[in-house]
Amino acid sequence: MPKIKTLRGAAKRFRVTAGGIKRNQSHRRHILTKKSTKRKRHLRAPSMLHKNDVAAARRMIPYA
Incomplete structure (x- = not known):
């Protein structure tokens, strides 16, 4: 199986x-x-990705 490229x-x-x-x-x-x-000021703080978007993000960054 070839490696999967990360979406930069x-x-x-x-x-x-x-x-x-x-x-x-x-x-x-x-x-x-x-x-x-x-x-x-509130926009400075990072937040977590919504649970509905997590699967798509994990496909984009497979080795993170």
Whole structure:
């Protein structure tokens, strides 16, 4: 069986942990002036990938 290639975009976005797959929040790149300080602060914290998306992410990063 040949090796499966990792999808490089997914490898840069996700980290596999014991509790699931960790991801960063979106909406932090531009147009930040209209967003509240509280909203931007909360977007700094990473969150876990939703359980419905875990199977797709694991296919994209098979050896992580």
